Amino acid sequence: MIPTIPQSRPFRFAYSAYVVLFFVYLALPLFVVTVFAFNDSQFPSLPWEGFTWNWFFGDAAPMIGVFHERPILRAIGTSAFVGLTVSLLSVAVGVSNAFLFTRHKFPGRGLLYILMLLPLVIPGIVLGISMLVFSSTVANSIWDSMKWDLEVLRPGLTLVILGQFSFIATIATLVISARLQKFDQSLEEAALNLGATRLTAVRTITIPYLAPAMIGAFVVAFLMSFENFNTTLMLVGSDAPLTIAMFDRLKEGSTPLLNAVSLLLMLGSSCLALVMIAFQRRD
Amino acid sequence: MTPDLQCIDLTKRFGDTTAVSDVSFSVPPGSFFSILGPSGCGKTTIMRMIAGFLAPTSGDILIKGKSVLDVAPNRRPVNMVFQHLALFPMMNVADNIGYGLRRAGLPKRDITRKVGEVLERIGLPEIGRRRVDELSGGQKQRVAIARCMVLEPDLLLLDEPLGALDLKLRERMKIELKALQADFDTTFVYITHDQSEALVMSDQIAVMNQGRFEQMGTARDLYYRPETPFVAGFVGDSNRWSGRIERSDGGVLELRTEIGLLIRGTAQGRALGGGQSADIFVRPEAIRLSRKETELTSLDNHLKGHVTSLLFNAAASRVLVRDEGSAGEIEVALPQSGEFDDLAKGDVVHIGWSGEQANCFAAGAE
Amino acid sequence: MRDGTRLGFILLLTPLLLWLSLLIIIPHIDMFLVSLRERVGVGKYEISPANYLTFLQEPLYLWTFMRTAVMSVLATLITLIVGFPVAYYIAKMAKGRIQSLLFLLCLVPFWVSELVRTFGWMILLRETGVISSLLQYLGLIHGPVEMLYNDAAIMIGLVYTSMLFMVVPLISTLGSLDDAVIEAGYDLGGSGPSILWEIIIPHAMPGIVSGCIVVFMLSLGNYLTPTMLGGKDSLWFTELIYSQFIVRFNWELGAAFGFVLLILSSFIVWATLRLTGQTLEKTMG
Numbered sequence: 053m054i055p056t057i058p059q060s061r062p063f064r065f066a067y068s069a070y071v072v073l074f075f076v077y078l079a080l081p082l083f084v085v086t087v088f089a090f091n092d093s094q095f096p097s098l099p100w101e102g103f104t105w106n107w108f109f110g111d112a113a114p115m116i117g118v119f120h121e122r123p124i125l126r127a128i129g130t131s132a133f134v135g136l137t138v139s140l141l142s143v144a145v146g147v148s149n150a151f152l153f154t155r156h157k158f159p160g161r162g163l164l165y166i167l168m169l170l171p172l173v174i175p176g177i178v179l180g181i182s183m184l185v186f187s188s189t190v191a192n193s194i195w196d197s198m199k200w201d202l203e204v205l206r207p208g209l210t211l212v213i214l215g216q217f218s219f220i221a222t223i224a225t226l227v228i229s230a231r232l233q234k235f236d237q238s239l240e241e242a243a244l245n246l247g248a249t250r251l252t253a254v255r256t257i258t259i260p261y262l263a264p265a266m267i268g269a270f271v272v273a274f275l276m277s278f279e280n281f282n283t284t285l286m287l288v289g290s291d292a293p294l295t296i297a298m299f300d301r302l303k304e305g306s307t308p309l310l311n312a313v314s315l316l317l318m319l320g321s322s323c324l325a326l327v328m329i330a331f332q333r334r335d
Numbered sequence: 336m337t338p339d340l341q342c343i344d345l346t347k348r349f350g351d352t353t354a355v356s357d358v359s360f361s362v363p364p365g366s367f368f369s370i371l372g373p374s375g376c377g378k379t380t381i382m383r384m385i386a387g388f389l390a391p392t393s394g395d396i397l398i399k400g401k402s403v404l405d406v407a408p409n410r411r412p413v414n415m416v417f418q419h420l421a422l423f424p425m426m427n428v429a430d431n432i433g434y435g436l437r438r439a440g441l442p443k444r445d446i447t448r449k450v451g452e453v454l455e456r457i458g459l460p461e462i463g464r465r466r467v468d469e470l471s472g473g474q475k476q477r478v479a480i481a482r483c484m485v486l487e488p489d490l491l492l493l494d495e496p497l498g499a500l501d502l503k504l505r506e507r508m509k510i511e512l513k514a515l516q517a518d519f520d521t522t523f524v525y526i527t528h529d530q531s532e533a534l535v536m537s538d539q540i541a542v543m544n545q546g547r548f549e550q551m552g553t554a555r556d557l558y559y560r561p562e563t564p565f566v567a568g569f570v571g572d573s574n575r576w577s578g579r580i581e582r583s584d585g586g587v588l589e590l591r592t593e594i595g596l597l598i599r600g601t602a603q604g605r606a607l608g609g610g611q612s613a614d615i616f617v618r619p620e621a622i623r624l625s626r627k628e629t630e631l632t633s634l635d636n637h638l639k640g641h642v643t644s645l646l647f648n649a650a651a652s653r654v655l656v657r658d659e660g661s662a663g664e665i666e667v668a669l670p671q672s673g674e675f676d677d678l679a680k681g682d683v684v685h686i687g688w689s690g691e692q693a694n695c696f697a698a699g700a701e
Numbered sequence: 702m703r704d705g706t707r708l709g710f711i712l713l714l715t716p717l718l719l720w721l722s723l724l725i726i727i728p729h730i731d732m733f734l735v736s737l738r739e740r741v742g743v744g745k746y747e748i749s750p751a752n753y754l755t756f757l758q759e760p761l762y763l764w765t766f767m768r769t770a771v772m773s774v775l776a777t778l779i780t781l782i783v784g785f786p787v788a789y790y791i792a793k794m795a796k797g798r799i800q801s802l803l804f805l806l807c808l809v810p811f812w813v814s815e816l817v818r819t820f821g822w823m824i825l826l827r828e829t830g831v832i833s834s835l836l837q838y839l840g841l842i843h844g845p846v847e848m849l850y851n852d853a854a855i856m857i858g859l860v861y862t863s864m865l866f867m868v869v870p871l872i873s874t875l876g877s878l879d880d881a882v883i884e885a886g887y888d889l890g891g892s893g894p895s896i897l898w899e900i901i902i903p904h905a906m907p908g909i910v911s912g913c914i915v916v917f918m919l920s921l922g923n924y925l926t927p928t929m930l931g932g933k934d935s936l937w938f939t940e941l942i943y944s945q946f947i948v949r950f951n952w953e954l955g956a957a958f959g960f961v962l963l964i965l966s967s968f969i970v971w972a973t974l975r976l977t978g979q980t981l982e983k984t985m986g
Contacts, residue, residue: 175918221720318813
């Protein structure tokens with residue numbers, strides 16, 4: 053079952069056909085989403101009514117395109133803001149954790165490592181509600197004792213950011229640790245030997261070495277934040293990120309506007325992914 | 336007697352490159368046959384064709400007189416010891432060795448017995464329950480061989496199995512492998528790029544280069560009577576000069592090298608005439624070293640020089656001697672009889688060798 | 702430890718401890734405490750297992766819970782069975798450029814939001830959707846057929862959404878299997894199925910386990926796919942949690958549901974690791 057082992061023709065054919073079918077299955081939903089973004093109709097379904105750009109650039113009802121639809125544009129802005137904040141926080145904490153776990157041996161290290169992995173095996177919705185419950189407990193007790201109403205602890209962007217950060221930080225930690233483990237520590241020792249201080253050595257040698265992983269972690273974190281649904285759903289306030297805004301619209305019934313937004317999302321994330329791959333290649 | 340393995344005009348092309356070109360040979364039963372060549376010469380390709388993991392472009396492979404081209408690898412009566420041994424890490428030693436027997440559908444009792452016997456035979460009776468990664472390098476080696484031998488194949492293929500071992504262990508395993516081969520009385524086909532492995536163990540060696548067999552013969556044949564410049568250069572060490580033949584007289588040649596050295600040599604029956612460009616090979620251990628010129632006058636070639644370098648390496652020690660006339664540097668074996676213990680850099684020495692020891696090949700024959 | 706190292710160590714430890722304690726551990730403890738509260742009057746609570754009793758005594762809740770668990774296990778198995786041959790093909794059959802291309806193609810759908818993917822399936826499966834129209838056009842059916850809002854649709858969506866998380870770990874473990882080991886199996890007389898069973902699957906076990914754990918978690922905690930593809934009656938446990946929190950504003954019961962879900966997922970992860978002799982560090986780290 054590897055190329056060097058002779059296989060019967062029908063078997064090879066069936067196997068290849070299966071793989072092709074699999075990729076058709078993968079591509080199908082994305083393909084129809086794309087196609088119907090250009091359908092000159094109120095509904096993203098057959099029959100095909102002709103090609104139009106209106107769902108992108110249209111500015112008159114009933115076909116208002118993405119670029120003239122203020123709520124959608126605002127939701128994209130919100131998502132981008134949340135995504136950038138979460139990615140920055142996650143990469144920062146990820147680098148710190150990576151150094152902690154690869155460079156230090158201390159009692160309780162194993163336990164902390166397992167705790168660090170836990171967010172990956174907690175369902176997203178549970179992460180969301182636990183955060184919701186806890187923040188309101190804190191907010192209520194602050195209100196009870198000091199009569200301050202802390203708006204940040206009520207459902208809203210701060211909680212969304214914290215909620216997403218709580219598990220994306222684990223992923224950033226894993227990505228960055230993986231690279232730090234491969235780092236040859238004698239390079240740092242060489243820098244020390246050549247007169248660098250410990251901090252300079254890390255800044256000039258180790259951090260540049262980690263850069264591809266940090267960029268990779270940043271992009272992955274951004275994508276995960278941008279498309280996160282479960283955790284965000286429980287913590288969202290009045291400013292809805294894009295996925296929530298689209299979900300609300302989808303419940304009311306879909307127009308090809310959603311296809312157009314989806315297509316833009318696909319293009320955006322593909323570009324990001326390509327940038328990331330290019331970075332990893334150059335390394 | 337039918338040979339155990341016979342390859343007839345075996346050729347393998349990958350696209351435009353020819354990896355193996357018209358190779359024919361046969362291996363008699365019970366012998367140890369080696370294919371020796373640099374990496375990329377096509378020896379692994381031959382082995383993989385015999386095992387069935389590659390189909391030849393043309394030619395035939397016969398095992399015990401029957402063509403096996405249409406036989407799938409899992410049905411061929413050959414087994415292979417892989418380069419990195421490919422022991423199954425998910426099984427213990429006994430399950431590794433019993434794997435082929437289970438595939439053959441033997442009853443459990445017989446498998447246990449046979450595995451026990453073969454472990455006994457390789458001198459590791461107690462390790463059946465161990466995990467593969469708990470074994471030492473030499474033990475893994477023996478288990479890999481046992482895993483094949485328990486199936487009593489007509490032919491055992493070994494793909495540079497000693498490559499991963501450290502030097503001392505490799506030396507020991509050479510002897511052990513030869514002993515195992517004699518003990519199991521099975522035909523071994525062994526490929527390696529390490530000449531000493533091939534020379535020590537083999538009954539017959541084929542030297543391979545760029546997809547072709549350069550020469551086939553015993554270890555002594557290859558060393559004493561190389562038939563091509565490649566073999567002369569690849570098997571053992573040589574001083575090598577290029578030059579032009581000035582005189583050819585009944586097999587005795589005189590060659591003027593590019594740096595102006597005049598050397599007497601022999602063509603070993605190869606056609607070489609005056610005026611032709613040629614390469615000449617002289618082994619460092621064929622050169623006599625002396626402090627007195629008179630001891631060397633009987634030799635066809637003798638010259639005077641001074642020591643530029645002493646490369647001490649125990650039994651394989653060398654002296655680099657710079658010839659006074661041409662300023663060419665010649666590598667000479669340092670005799671370890673005690674005579675030259677005090678030889679130092681700058682000392683004046685005489686060196687000489689007989690024309691018989693200077694092998695001449697037409698230039699560009701490689 | 703020298704003073705400098707000690708200070709560095711503390712500086713590195715602080716963010717980790719803050720993150721884990723404030724965002725993970727304490728919130729879950731708090732959620733557990735809330736789930737143990739019973740409202741006895743306005744603003745008055747007592748500690749009691751009442752919420753858990755409600756969960757156990759109300760057949761709809763229990764049924765939804767069981768159904769979610771079983772469907773998630775099923776989705777995990779289907780994902781494994783569908784994904785394994787493809788992962789194997791990419792890891793072992795394809796070579797060079799084709800290999801990287803196929804791998805990238807596998808990743809593409811997962812760069813886009815789950816919402817978009819689900820939306821795609823809705824366009825395909827619904828009554829006025831592409832597949833129904835196509836089948837009518839071909840004359841295979843008469844009149845539109847609703848293919849959305851049933852368990853099969855949920856299953857298709859779950860498998861689709863989780864595929865990446867199965868295929869990627871499988872590709873990486875299968876890729877680390879030396880071709881020579883498979884060849885050795887053949888050379889010693891093994892056939893396709895026996896090599897698959899005795900060599901390939903045991904080798905791929907860590908990848909299978911980590912893929913299964915992640916896919917199971919994602920299915921169990923999924924809200925979007927069951928809601929959109931399964932419709933109102935999809936009876937997914939996360940929908941109960943959502944409605945207790947957001948619609949009914951009964952946080953106590955919602956927290957109890959959340960905790961039950963957490964227990965189930967932890968138990969299944971623990972049991973899978975235990976049964977296959979793997980550890981969380983090895984499969985996730």
